[in-house]
Structure formats: structure tokens, C-alpha cells
Amino acid sequence: MNDPILRYTLVERVMHWIAAVAFCYVLATGLAFYSPHLYWIATLLGGAPTSRFWHPWLGVVFAATLFWMLKAWLGDMRITPADRKWGDSMQHYIRNEDENLPPIDRFNIGQKYFFWGMLWAGIVLLLSGAVLWFPELIPWSLRGLRFAAVLLHVSSALITIGLFIIHVYMGTAVVRGGFTSIIRGEVSPAWARTHHRLWFQRVTGK
Ligand code: HEM
Structure with missing residues (x-):
């Protein structure tokens, strides 16, 4: 039971x-390359050449996991009319009145926007990062592309940083029980019923 x-x-x-x-x-090494005030991070992580070598490779790993998530969670991440209804009742969420929120499936609209934001910003990071990784392959006549890559890389990185801070805060401090689920995999029936009632009904048949 x-x-x-x-x-x-x-x-x-x-x-x-x-x-x-x-x-x-990639965040830590990217910050080290971004500002001389943060350069000490690269020193801590094995020195500048090591950080510069691994930053793009770990960026590729991160992008690959985003596509992996897309494949695994596409069905759960589509925004539905139930999510919009839930989003319209956001004031209850903010006031911690979860019992007044309309039922939602496996993820709420905030989690879905977080995922799509990370995915699209991650794609821009990957493409602009590729230009910065192999600048010698870009002909001088296309130098505008190099300048654009610098701007796009930094601005999409800032978007992911903002999303990341919100995600970690929500997952660890706001929604109790969520962190245990991403470590151990399980949640209590009460947690599932409170936060994701449609998902709870779908998986338990209750
Ligand atoms: C140290 C860093 C991180 C922590 C502590 C963390 C924490 C969590 C927690 C607690 C959940 C479960 C939430 C729930 O089911 O209610 C979760 C889910 C998830 N995490 Fe993370 N996460 C971290 C980094 C990331 C990063 C870098 C990504 C990049 C894409 C990510 C993407 C997701 C996604 C897509 C989900 C499922 C939907 C959602 O809950 O937003 N997480 N994470």
C-alpha cells in the first residue's frame, strides 16, 4: 500500500x-577562461592547458547527455493543456498551497521549461563552441561568425547558469523528497500524489 x-x-x-x-x-573551467579574477579555478583543476583541453570535450559530453535526455524524456516533457492550467494557478504553488493546484503528470511546467531551455541553450553552446574550438577552419571572409560565436557562447552560457541555479535550488531546498528521488530513484506515494497526481494515477492505476 x-x-x-x-x-x-x-x-x-x-x-x-x-x-x-x-x-x-564546463561551468567551472568556462568561468576561469571568462575572467582573470576567476582564473584560479583553472589552477585548482590541474592548470590552464588541462582545463583548456578538457573544457570542449566535457562540453560534448554534456551536449550528448542533453540528447540522451531528449530521447528518454521527450514523451514526458511535452507541454500539455494540464500544464498550462497548472501554470495559471502558480500563486498556489508560491504560497505552498499544493492541494489547490490542478493535477499534473510526471513533470511540472517549470521542470519542462527548464529542460527545453537547457536543451536549446546547450545546442547554441555546442555550435558556437565548435567555432571557437576550430577557428582555423573558419575562413577570414566569415570572421563575423567568429565574433558571433563569442557572443552566443557567453550569452547562452549565462542562460544555462541561471537555469542551473534555479534547478538546484528547487530540487534541493524547495521540493523536499525530489533530491532523494534522483539519488535513490524512489518517492513515497504521498509525494507522488501531492506533486504529480496524474503521474501517480498513471503508474499506480489508483
Ligand atoms: C548538482 C547539480 C544538480 C542537482 C543537485 C540536480 C537535482 C535534481 C533533482 C533533485 C531532480 C529531481 C526533481 C524531481 O523529480 O522533482 C532533478 C531532475 C532533473 N535534472 Fe537535475 N540536478 C543537477 C544538475 C542538472 C543538470 C546540469 C541538468 C542539465 C540538463 C539537469 C537536468 C535535470 C532534468 C531535465 C531533470 C528532470 C526534470 C526536472 O526535475 O527538472 N540537472 N535534478
């Missing part, structure tokens, strides 16, 4: 934590 419910399979958790580790690494 009170058996835990599987929220994230082992494969989903491994996928998530590869994404998290890769993101933290």
Missing part, C-alpha cells in the same frame, strides 16, 4: 549525474 514508487530508473539517474558532473566542469 505504502510501497515506494520508482520515479527515476538507474539509467535515468546515471544519465542525470553524468550531465550534472559534465556541466559543473
Whole structure:
């Protein structure tokens, strides 16, 4: 009756934590390259040449995990009319009145926007990063592309940083029980019913 419910399979958790580790690494080394005031981070992470070597590779790993998530979670990440209804009742969410919120499926609209934001910003980071990785392949007549790549790389990185801060804050401090689920995979039936009632009904048939 009170058996835990599987929220994230082992494969989903491994996928998530590869994404998290890769993101933290590219974030830390990227910040080191961004400002001389943060250059000490590169020193801590094995020196500038090591950081410069691994930054683009871990960026590729991060982008790959985003496509992996897309494949695994596409069905759960589509925005539905139920999400819009939930989004319109946001004031109840902010006031912690979860019982007044309309039921939603596996993810709420905030989680879905977070995912799509990360995916699109990640694609821009990957493409602009490729230009910065192999500048010698860009002919001088296309130098505007190099300048655009610098601007796009920094601005999309800033978007991911903003999304990341909100995600970690929501996942660890606001929604209690969420963090355990991405570590151990399971949630209690009460948690599932409170936060994701349609998903709870779908997986339990209750
Ligand atoms: C140290 C960093 C991170 C922490 C502590 C963290 C925490 C969490 C938690 C607690 C959940 C489960 C939320 C729930 O089911 O209610 C989750 C899910 C998820 N995480 Fe992370 N995460 C981190 C990094 C990342 C990164 C870098 C990405 C990049 C794409 C990411 C993408 C996702 C996605 C798409 C989900 C499923 C939907 C959602 O809950 O937003 N996470 N994460």
C-alpha cells in the first residue's frame, strides 16, 4: 500500500549525474577562461592547458547527455493543456498551497521549461563552441561568425547558469523528497500524489 514508487530508473539517474558532473566542469573551467579574477579555478583543476583541453570535450559530453535526455524524456516533457492550467494557478504553488493546484503528470511546467531551455541553450553552446574550438577552419571572409560565436557562447552560457541555479535550488531546498528521488530513484506515494497526481494515477492505476 505504502510501497515506494520508482520515479527515476538507474539509467535515468546515471544519465542525470553524468550531465550534472559534465556541466559543473564546463561551468567551472568556462568561468576561469571568462575572467582573470576567476582564473584560479583553472589552477585548482590541474592548470590552464588541462582545463583548456578538457573544457570542449566535457562540453560534448554534456551536449550528448542533453540528447540522451531528449530521447528518454521527450514523451514526458511535452507541454500539455494540464500544464498550462497548472501554470495559471502558480500563486498556489508560491504560497505552498499544493492541494489547490490542478493535477499534473510526471513533470511540472517549470521542470519542462527548464529542460527545453537547457536543451536549446546547450545546442547554441555546442555550435558556437565548435567555432571557437576550430577557428582555423573558419575562413577570414566569415570572421563575423567568429565574433558571433563569442557572443552566443557567453550569452547562452549565462542562460544555462541561471537555469542551473534555479534547478538546484528547487530540487534541493524547495521540493523536499525530489533530491532523494534522483539519488535513490524512489518517492513515497504521498509525494507522488501531492506533486504529480496524474503521474501517480498513471503508474499506480489508483
Ligand atoms: C548538482 C547539480 C544538480 C542537482 C543537485 C540536480 C537535482 C535534481 C533533482 C533533485 C531532480 C529531481 C526533481 C524531481 O523529480 O522533482 C532533478 C531532475 C532533473 N535534472 Fe537535475 N540536478 C543537477 C544538475 C542538472 C543538470 C546540469 C541538468 C542539465 C540538463 C539537469 C537536468 C535535470 C532534468 C531535465 C531533470 C528532470 C526534470 C526536472 O526535475 O527538472 N540537472 N535534478
